[in-house]
Amino acid sequence: MSGHSYDAENYWKANLRLIFGSLIIWALVSYGFAILLRPMLAGIPVGGTDLGFWFAQQGSILVFMALIFFYAWRMNKIDEQFGVHEE
Amino acid sequence: MSQFAINLIFVGGSFLLYIAIAVWAKAGSTSDFYVAGGGVHPVTNGMAIGADWMSAASFISMAGLIAAGGYANSTFLMGWTGGYVLLAMLLAPYLRKFGKFTVPEFIGDRYYSPNARLIAVVCLIVASVTYVIGQMAGAGVAFSRFLEVEATNGLMIAAVVVFIYAVLGGMKGITYTQVAQYCVLIVAYTIPAVFISLQLTGNPIPMFGMFSTHAESGLPLLEKLNQVVTDLGFREYTADVDNKLNMVLFTLSLMIGTAGLPHVIIRFFTVPKVSDARWSGGWALVFIALLYLTAPAVASMARLNLMTTIYPEGTQSQPIEYEARPAWIATWEETGLITYEDKNNDGRIQLYNDTNADFADTAAQRGWEGNELSVNNDILVLANPEIANLPGWVIGLIAAGGLAAALSTAAGLLLAISSAVSHDLIKGRLNPNISDKGELLAARISMGVAIVVATWLGANPPGFAAQVVALAFGIAAASLFPALMMGIFSKRVNNIGASLGMLSGLLFTLIYIFVFKGWFFIPGTANFPDTAEYWVLGISPLSIGAIGALVNFAVAFGVSKVTAEPPVEIQELVESVRYPRGAGGAQDH
Numbered sequence: 001m002s003g004h005s006y007d008a009e010n011y012w013k014a015n016l017r018l019i020f021g022s023l024i025i026w027a028l029v030s031y032g033f034a035i036l037l038r039p040m041l042a043g044i045p046v047g048g049t050d051l052g053f054w055f056a057q058q059g060s061i062l063v064f065m066a067l068i069f070f071y072a073w074r075m076n077k078i079d080e081q082f083g084v085h086e087e
Numbered sequence: 088m089s090q091f092a093i094n095l096i097f098v099g100g101s102f103l104l105y106i107a108i109a110v111w112a113k114a115g116s117t118s119d120f121y122v123a124g125g126g127v128h129p130v131t132n133g134m135a136i137g138a139d140w141m142s143a144a145s146f147i148s149m150a151g152l153i154a155a156g157g158y159a160n161s162t163f164l165m166g167w168t169g170g171y172v173l174l175a176m177l178l179a180p181y182l183r184k185f186g187k188f189t190v191p192e193f194i195g196d197r198y199y200s201p202n203a204r205l206i207a208v209v210c211l212i213v214a215s216v217t218y219v220i221g222q223m224a225g226a227g228v229a230f231s232r233f234l235e236v237e238a239t240n241g242l243m244i245a246a247v248v249v250f251i252y253a254v255l256g257g258m259k260g261i262t263y264t265q266v267a268q269y270c271v272l273i274v275a276y277t278i279p280a281v282f283i284s285l286q287l288t289g290n291p292i293p294m295f296g297m298f299s300t301h302a303e304s305g306l307p308l309l310e311k312l313n314q315v316v317t318d319l320g321f322r323e324y325t326a327d328v329d330n331k332l333n334m335v336l337f338t339l340s341l342m343i344g345t346a347g348l349p350h351v352i353i354r355f356f357t358v359p360k361v362s363d364a365r366w367s368g369g370w371a372l373v374f375i376a377l378l379y380l381t382a383p384a385v386a387s388m389a390r391l392n393l394m395t396t397i398y399p400e401g402t403q404s405q406p407i408e409y410e411a412r413p414a415w416i417a418t419w420e421e422t423g424l425i426t427y428e429d430k431n432n433d434g435r436i437q438l439y440n441d442t443n444a445d446f447a448d449t450a451a452q453r454g455w456e457g458n459e460l461s462v463n464n465d466i467l468v469l470a471n472p473e474i475a476n477l478p479g480w481v482i483g484l485i486a487a488g489g490l491a492a493a494l495s496t497a498a499g500l501l502l503a504i505s506s507a508v509s510h511d512l513i514k515g516r517l518n519p520n521i522s523d524k525g526e527l528l529a530a531r532i533s534m535g536v537a538i539v540v541a542t543w544l545g546a547n548p549p550g551f552a553a554q555v556v557a558l559a560f561g562i563a564a565a566s567l568f569p570a571l572m573m574g575i576f577s578k579r580v581n582n583i584g585a586s587l588g589m590l591s592g593l594l595f596t597l598i599y600i601f602v603f604k605g606w607f608f609i610p611g612t613a614n615f616p617d618t619a620e621y622w623v624l625g626i627s628p629l630s631i632g633a634i635g636a637l638v639n640f641a642v643a644f645g646v647s648k649v650t651a652e653p654p655v656e657i658q659e660l661v662e663s664v665r666y667p668r669g670a671g672g673a674q675d676h
Contacts, residue, residue, distance in 0.1 A: 012665055019176045026172045030165045031335050038327060047298025048307025049325040056161035057153075057383040058294060061168045065372045068175045072365035075180075079362065084666045086360045 011082040018074055022067050030060045090479050094233045097483035098490060101271050102248050105494075108267060109252030109260040117527050120257030121188040121506050127262055127357040133370025135262045136354045138269035138495035140167075140345075140371070141378055142218070143225025144555070146272060146492035151464030153386035157324035161383075162334060166341025168372060168379055173346040175368025178568075179355040181575045181664040183364040188356065190349040190503075190567065191511045197574040199657055200582040204515060206589050208507050210566040211349045214559040215500045216541070218348075221555045222497040223545025226490055232422055232469065233486035239546045245494060246542040253498045254534050258357060261498045268491035273377055275488025279471045279481055280381045283388050286475060293384035301391075312387055315394045318402035319439040320446030324387065330625050340632035344560030347568030350496075350503040361667035389467050392474050397438045397460065406435050415473035424463040431456040501541065505534035557600050557629045565592035565635025573643055575665070578658045584647030592639030599623075599631040 033041060038052030046054040079085035114120040127135070145167065153160045185193050191211060195204025223242055230241020252260045277293075284296035288308055301311040313323045328334050345351070355364045396413060397406050409427060419425040427436060431454060440446060441458040469489060472481040509530035514521050521529065566589045573580040573588075580588075601607065603617040615621040617628065626634065652658075663669075 008662070008666065015665075022172070022176060026169065030169055030338065034161065034165060035331055035334050035338070048309035048311075048313075049298075052327075053158055053161075053309075053325050054298065056158060057164055057297075058380055060165050061372075061376050061379055064168050064172050065369065065376055067172055068365075068369040068372055071176055072362070072369055075365060076362045079667055084668045086362065086667050086669070 007082055008084075011078065011084055014078050014082075015075065018071060018078070022071050025063065026067060029055055029063045034060050088479070090482060091235060093479045093483040094486045097480070097487040098234060101267075101487045101491060104267055105248060105252050105264045108263045109256045112256045112260045112263050114255070114257035114259045114527070117188070117510075117523050117530065119259045120527055120530050121356075121502075121510065122353070123257075123259040123262045123357040125357060126359055129358050129363040129366040130370050131262070131266060132354060132358050132363075132367045133372075134269045134374050135265040135357075136351065136367065136371035137374030137378075138265040138272065138491070139354055139499040140351055140375060140496070141269075141272065141492055142496035143222050143489065143493040145378065145382075146276065147225060147229075147468055147489055148465050150382045150385040150389065151467035153383055154390040154467055155464050157322070158326060159328045159334070162338045162341065164379055164383060166338045167345055168375060169338070170342040170345025171368055171372045171375070173342060173568075174351070174355075175365055177572050178346060178352065178575070179364045179368055180361045180667070182352060182571070183355050183358065184361050184664045184667060186356075188353075189506050189510050190352050190571070191507055192515070193574065194567075194570055194585070195511070195515065197657065197660060198570075198580075198582045198585040199654065200586060201516065203570070203582060203586045203589070204511060206586060206593075207567065207570065208511050210562050210589070210593060211507050212504055214348065214562040214567075215350060215504050216544070217555050218350075218559045219497055219500040219504075219537075219541045220544045220548055222493045222500070223541050224548050226493040226497070227545060228465070229469070229486060229489040229493065233482075242542055242545050245490065245497075246538055249494055249498055249501070250535065250538050253501055253538070254531050257530065257534075258353075258502055261502055262357060264498065265495045268495040269374060271484075271491040272488040272495075273374070275484045275491070276378055276385075276468070277381060278484065279475060279477055280385050280388075282477055282481075283392065283471065283475045284384060287388050287391065293388070294380040297384035297387055308391070309387060312391045312394075315391065315398075315402055319394070320443040320450070321440045324390070330619065333622075333625050333627055333630050336626055336630035336633045340564050340630050340636075341556075341560055343564035343568050343636050344632055345563075347563035347566075347571065348559070349507075349563075349567065350499040352571075353503055353506070354499070385468065385471065389471060389474065393462065394438070396474070397436055406437055408435050410434065412436065413474075415470055418473070419466055419470055422466075424466045426461050428459055430459050436460050497541065501534055501537045504537045505530055508533040508537075557604065557631075561596045561600060561629075561632040561635060562593060564632030565596040565639055569636050569639040569643065573640070575661065577644075577647075578661045579652065580643050580647045581650055581653045583650050584643040584645075587646050588639040588641075588643030591642045592635045595638045596631050596635030599635075600628045603628045 033052055034056035041051040044051040118124050149163055152163060182193055187193060191204045191207035194207040195201060226245040227238035227242040230236055231238040234241060252264050280293040281291050284293040285291050287301060288296040288299045289302050290296035290299050297308060299308060301308040304311050309325055313325060317323055355367060358364050358367055399407060409429065416425055436459055437455045438460045439450060439455065439458055469485060472485055509526055513529050514526050569592060570585050570589050573585065602614045604613060606612040619625055
């Protein structure tokens with residue numbers, strides 16, 4: 001694929017949208033729940049401590065994993081939709 | 088059988104395995120040597136990335152850091168895993184599509200500038216060499232503790248083993264030894280953790296045990312731990328931090344730095360397809376998470392275990408007598424990593440926080456005259472099996488695991504260094520007409536030289552070895568990551584913009600680190616004390632990489648805006664890396 005066909009542009013936009021959405025969740029669980037918003041989540045108890053602590057030490061890692069697999073799965077689908085997948 | 092013999096069998100056996108793999112996976116071409124021929128399965132690659140990434144710092148030091156810092160040191164957990172999200176979405180698939188051998192090669196081609204490539208080579212070598220010193224030093228410590236050889240001799244043995252499989256097999260040999268090393272290190276890390284979790288909570292899965300009930304007291308484990316540490320004047324284990332800005336920036340620096348470290352990026356060049364590069368990122372994080380989800384459990388349980396060992400009757404009663412200390416304390420005292428000084432001459436071990444002014448009265452009432460036991464963070468994981476009274480073979484396994492973690496990362500770093508020298512400097516600059524065979528020989532020789540230099544530096548660590556985190560991650564975050572990302576996501580950033588961006592990000596970060604840590608880490612040359620009240624806006628030198636990256640982005644965009652647009656063929660190159668179709672095996676053009 002080269003040049004500026006209409007489809008190529010839409011393919012790239014679809015990728016950017018997916019990345020943007022994923023990175024919002026990425027930032028929300030780590031910088032949000034685990035650090036900045038921790039005081040707000042202090043009322044939610046998790047095994048002897050609070051939800052923010054759980055996100056800082058385990059939850060964010062689990063979400064990161066899910067995000068990468070979701071991105072890989074979704075993106076491989078989008079590749080096929082736009083016909084830019086590898087043979 | 089003596090513990091020494093058991094350790095020897097485990098370590099010796101694992102080394103024989105690595106060498107056997109190297110003989111089986113010998114590299115026959117530069118493509119084999121640099122990218123393992125480009126035919127590695129994404130799950131295999133994920134496992135190799137796990138071993139490549141998890142260094143002596145992850146295996147040996149991280150749990151100790153979390154045990155000491157509690158919640159505040161969660162930064163390492165999030166920072167060293169969150170970078171994979173950035174890698175898998177922002178860099179890896181496109182760089183795989185680009186299909187060349189090294190990271191500086193992409194920067195040189197995309198910014199049509201040999202100078203940009205040279206800057207990238209310098210950043211790569213400084214970051215990787217700093218990092219490799221820590222690995223070699225870690226291997227030396229593991230040898231001297233478990234095999235009773237001098238640290239320097241241990242280092243030589245490790246160097247010879249790495250030399251055999253890395254020089255012979257290149258990326259191909261390294262890939263399959265890393266898979267074996269991953270298996271060794273994850274088993275070694277998990278088994279003691281499972282036993283300790285069972286002992287303390289009755290739950291065999293450490294990541295769940297950490298959030299369940301402490302069997303002895305009936306309280307939640309973390310609540311019990313908070314109680315014990317606050318009784319001795321320490322901060323609550325789960326206490327929130329005040330300086331959130333610094334915590335955010337430190338985590339961000341570690342994430343961006345992780346995504347920008349060349350030895351991790353080049354592992355993504357070894358898979359056959361762009362879609363495989365995406366899957367690889369996910370699998371890598373799965374294998375990394377197996378350790379990273381266990382580490383915080385190891386940290387909290389080991390901290391509790393240590394406290395209850397010293398205060399067997401509870402924190403309100405007397406601590407144990409020095410003469411009655413468990414055997415593992417005596418063993419580690421010999422290495423100097425645990426030290427005891429009987430400050431109040433009562434023959435007992437007082438372990439408490441003597442820097443807490445609010446606790447001084449309580450300590451005085453109890454007749455304590457200062458903390459008497461200092462425990463180095465690094466021994467926590469290594470001493471874990473002994474603390475939990477596990478059988479001798481588990482100790483042997485830990486020894487082999489620690490060495491596997493150090494050697495697998497060292498090999499990955501050495502490959503990144505040697506390919507930058509042979510491919511980017513020798514072929515790219517000095518002798519472009521070199522034959523494939525000649526380049527392969529050059530790659531092997533530079534690998535050999537890199538191993539000798541790393542071994543020498545590991546045996547005589549310069550003052551900055553302890554500053555690995557600030558330096559390697561700062562450089563990767565402030566110079567390489569932004570240049571790579573802009574190279575893919577912007578068609579407008581040009582040669583001058585990218586070069587000036589990398590230089591300004593790098594200089595900004597280095598200067599901020601040097602001002603607080605000493606110029607070139609020479610003791611006594613720091614301009615300001617390295618404490619929070621002197622840091623600009625409370626930002627520690629460890630956290631500055633994220634700001635350095637911002638500086639890089641800003642300069643690159645600003646300069647590119649007022650200078651000429653990149654030529655059409657470069658804009659087409661950017662287009663082509665964005666679309667997966669047509670990715671052949673990584674190759675040289």
